[in-house]
Amino acid sequence: MYQNNDKISISQITSILILTLVGTGILTLPQALAEEAATNGWIIIIVGTLSALLVAFLHSYIVKSFPGKGLFEILEATLGKPVAHIIGAIFSLYFIVINSFLLRIFGEVVKMFLLFRTPIEVIMFFMLATNIYLVRRGIETLARLAELLLPLILIPSLVLFLLTIQGTDFSNLLPVFQLSVGDIIKALPIVFFSFLGFDLILVFGRFVKPEKNISKAMAISILVVGLLYVFLNTITLARFGVEQTVHLIWPTLTIFKTIEFPGLFIENVEAIVMVLWVFIVFMSMAPLFLGATITLSNSMNIREHGFLALPLIPIIYFISLFPDSVTEAYYYLDYFTKFIATSIIVIIPLIIAMVIVFKRGIRKEDQGA
Amino acid sequence: MGLWDKLFSKGNKNQDGLKVHKNIDKNLQAIKDILTDASDVVYREIKVGDELDYKAVLIYVDGMADRILLNKFVLTNLMISTRITDERPISKEEVPKLIKERVIAVSETKEVDTIDDAVLNILSGETVLLLDGYEKIVIVASKGWPARGVSDPVTESVIRGPRDGFTETLRVNTVLIRRRIRDPRLKTKPYQLGVRSKTDVAVFYIEDIVEKNLLEEANKRLKQIEIDAILESGIVEQFIEDNWISLFPQTQYTERPDVVAAALYEGKVAIVVDNSPFVLLIPATFNSLMQSAEDYYERWAIATAIRFLRYLAVFISLTAPSLYVALTSFHPQMIPVKLALALAANRQGVPFPSIVEALLMEATIEILREAGVRLPKPIGATIGIVGGLVIGQAAVEAGLVAPLMVIVVAVTAISSFAIPSYNVSIAFRLLRFIFIFAAGFLGLYGISLVGLLLLIHLCSLKSFGTPYLSPFVVFIDNISDLKDSIIKAPAIALSNRPSTANRGQKNRMDDKRPEDFGKGEK
Incomplete structure (x- = not known):
């Protein structure tokens, strides 16, 4: 009967999107922004949020124009079958690459904070294996997990951040408004990377019921994440100041090391933070992984997406181990977001949307004639 | 059908559907042929009336039928x-009708x-009455065997609440x-x-509260059961559950009639199995398995606190030993310094x-x-005393294990007893060992990953279409369900039935009767 009807609600897609977005940016955003914009990072975040919103509306417009259709079917209907196969493959490759970056950074962090002597390969492999288990369970399980974990992740994280306020100095946030338009545009891709993942709606859109609320889900998740980033950035800057933030690889994690509970028996909250961190990255990787397998199976005409999960492991594994160091990984990541990711999530959807509008125009003319 | 059919139809193909004959001796012989070598079956041949010399045979299984009832009223x-009666039948053909209508003084008879069918009824404890020249067989309801009385439910005792528990007899259980649902819409399907x-x-x-899909699915799955014997509701459970690989029970069992009644009022379906004091409730959610009947009879704030305690108990019983392993062998830097020093001295x-x-x-316990x-x-x-106290004390003194x-281990064991459902608690007992291995291998990271795997598994589970973790996984859409989850809201606030029930009967406090109900009573 209703074993797996593959339907997810608006609140579930919102939870998925929020968790996906948070995982990509939470670690490095404050550091990158401090480097680019010093104390004016929050302005860039706000501008970035607004521009992400614009792109998100473009995406939801596309999804809503094809209710019940997946990414591949949308591409097929707008750009034709051969192009659809290619772009479908590019999209899944794009998901795979982001996933690989996330995995690499995750492995490095776990190695640095938790398991000093365990090889990073082992850490990464078990994370991937856990991902596979979820991917094979499908979208409904992911949606339920996201809705379950969202409060379990967000509330403790916010509480932890509030605890760090103790040692903050808000004069670190000054001066403000020292950016030219050119500076903002230059720094925008950094923020944009922190929002990568909302393009998953193109893949997951067809499972969402009712479709008409998709743009609402997108708007809520991007705004929530934008707010979180502003909060995060402010606290980090206030705690460390620009000079120190620039020199930290992962300021967001370092900040927790400074927490002191007066009189409580827990002296450091690292254990809690690391568990949260595993959950956050997992909830960021798993949707991307699922998106990759679904898109790939569609463009390869394989009915069951679960079969593709295993063959993807070595690919992701290889890509994530490709950079020699964290610095190199971030270097590649920078290029990837600036050029490839931006074109995939902005330019391709723009073309699709134009085709849709164009075709509608033709249909209207036909009806008018 | 299929395999079973082939195996079992061989033996009784000839009798299958054998019609009752007009001749009483042939019928008697047919039954005797089927029930050969059954020393507990009693055949009592009698003659009815003084003139006609009408022959009748009473057949029952000794001990399963109520003998006093048979003697006195049949x-x-x-x-x-x-x-001695004045009423005399005019012809032999009238006798069966007369006997049925005027002679057998038993409340229930059927034909x-x-x-x-007659043999099945004999074996179920009914009494069969063969009448000469009648092409039907009369069944006299006479079930009455030694049964355990209604007593305290052993596995689910409460401090406050009714003390009657189910027994092994289906009729007593029904x-x-x-008795708790005097609603004509309470239906039962045999x-x-x-x-x-x-x-x-x-x-x-309950006809109008239950979700139609759920009922259909339950009936469908029950009909598909193909087995030679059902000895306990646990066997039914294994045949109708969604996922037989999972460690987690996907049906709830209870010994308490008040729990069954409450579940029926929430739109669930109850399956009562003869010979089992455990009634199955579907769908089961993790939330419902973590509740106790008493929660609803006590003050709500206390019930809420106790529910929090139970979830804490789940956490401890799952992870306490593995956290110990992870922290001592992988992450000593995460423990506060004083504690870490004490621990190190302990483990020296x-x-x-x-x-x-x-x-x-853990294995010892x-x-x-x-x-x-x-x-x-x-x-x-x-x-308990020898194991718990002596072994624990001796192991520490021998220097084999640290006192901590x-x-x-003791706290873990106690926590696992605080989980209300035994079948959930044993699942966690087994998982605890997986957690320990994960902790020994990857420390806190291993624990997080296994925890994630467990959550994914629980999220993927469904019990008859209801997500196993609801309402926690669909809480934004069914926010009112959260009022009876980890929190137990005051009774007045629980005005809505859970969303598993039929949407049309959402409100439980202002339950308007259908308009045609009780019409014409004025």
Whole structure:
């Protein structure tokens, strides 16, 4: 009967999107922004949020124009079958690459904070294996997990951040408004990377019921994440100041090391933070992984997406181990977001949307004639 | 059908559907042929009336039928009253009708057409009355065997609440349920499952509250059961559950009629199986398995606190030993300095790594627990003292385990008893060992990953279409369900039925009766 009807609600897609977005940016955003914009990072975040919103509306417009259709079917209907196969493959490759970056950074962090002597390969492999288990369970399980974990992740994280306020100095946030338009545009891709993942709606859109609320889900998740980033950035800057933030690889994690509970028996909250961190990255990787397998199976005409999960492991594994160091990984990541990711999530959807509008125009003319 | 059909139809193909003959001797012989070598079946041949010399045979299984009822209201009437009454049948053809309508003073009788049905009724404890020249067989309801009385539910005792528990007799159990729901819309659907055991199974639901899909699915799955014997509701459970690989029970069982009634009022379906004091409730969610009947009878704030405590108990019983392993062997820097020093001093003489220590103690306590279950009650307590106190103390003194480990194991064991459903708590007991291995291998990271895997598994589970973790996984859409989850809102606030119930009957406090109900009473 209703074993797996593959339907997810608006609140579930919102939870998925929020968790996906948070995982990509939470670690490095404050550091990158401090480097680019010093104390004016929050302005860039706000501008970035607004521009992400614009792109998100473009995406939801596309999804809503094809209710019940997946990414591949949308591409097929707008750009034709051969192009659809290619772009479908590019999209899944794009998901795979982001996933690989996330995995690499995750492995490095776990190695640095938790398991000093365990090889990073082992850490990464078990994370991937856990991902596979979820991917094979499908979208409904992911949606339920996201809705379950969202409060379990967000509330403790916010509480932890509030605890760090103790040692903050808000004069670190000054001066403000020292950016030219050119500076903002230059720094925008950094923020944009922190929002990568909302393009998953193109893949997951067809499972969402009712479709008409998709743009609402997108708007809520991007705004929530934008707010979180502003909060995060402010606290980090206030705690460390620009000079120190620039020199930290992962300021967001370092900040927790400074927490002191007066009189409580827990002296450091690292254990809690690391568990949260595993959950956050997992909830960021798993949707991307699922998106990759679904898109790939569609463009390869394989009915069951679960079969593709295993063959993807070595690919992701290889890509994530490709950079020699964290610095190199971030270097590649920078290029990837600036050029490839931006074109995939902005330019391709723009073309699709134009085709849709164009075709509608033709249909209207036909009806008018 | 299929395999079973082939296996079992061979033996009784000839009798299958054998019609009742007009000649009483042929019928008697047919039944005797089927029930050969059955020394507990009683055949009582009698003659009715003084003139006609009408032959009748009474057949029942000794011990399963109520003999006093048969003597007093069937045999006395047939053999004596028919002689002294003024009513005399005019012809032999009228006799069966007269006997049925005027002689047998038993509240329930019915008739069957085939010998097979008659035999099944005999074996179920009814009494069969063969009448000469009648092409049907009369069944006299006479079930009455020695049964355990209604007593305290052993596995689900409460401090406050009714003390009657289900027994092994289906009829007693249905009475206990019916007494709590005087609603004409309480329906019950009978089944006989098991090719050989022909166990009675009754499906209970309240017609307008139950979700139609759920009922259909339950009926469909029950009909598909193909097995020779159903001995306990646990066997039914394994045949109808969604995922047989999972460690987690996807149906709820209970010994308490008040729990069944409450579930029926929430739109669930109850499956009562004869010979089992455990009634199955579907769908089951993790949330419902973590509740106790008492939560609803006590003050709400206390019930809420106790529910928080139970979830804490789940967490401790799952992860306490593995956290000990992870923190001592992988992340000593995460423990506060003073505690870490104390711990190190504690563990100084212990020759094993902490994972061996944990596995050793956990295995010991599991064996103790299993031994305690099997032993007679008075010895069981001794085992607890010997095992818990003596072994624990001795192990520490011998320097085999750290004292803290003993504390951790003890707290873990106690926590697992605080989980209300035994079948959930044993699932966690097994998972605890997986957690320990993960902790021994990857420390806190391993624990997080296994925790994630567990959550994914629980999220993927469904019980008859209801997500196993609801309402936690659909809470934004069904926010009012959260009022009866980890929190237990005051009774007044629980005005809505859970979303598993039929949407049309959402409100439980202002339950308007349908308009055609009770019409014409004015």
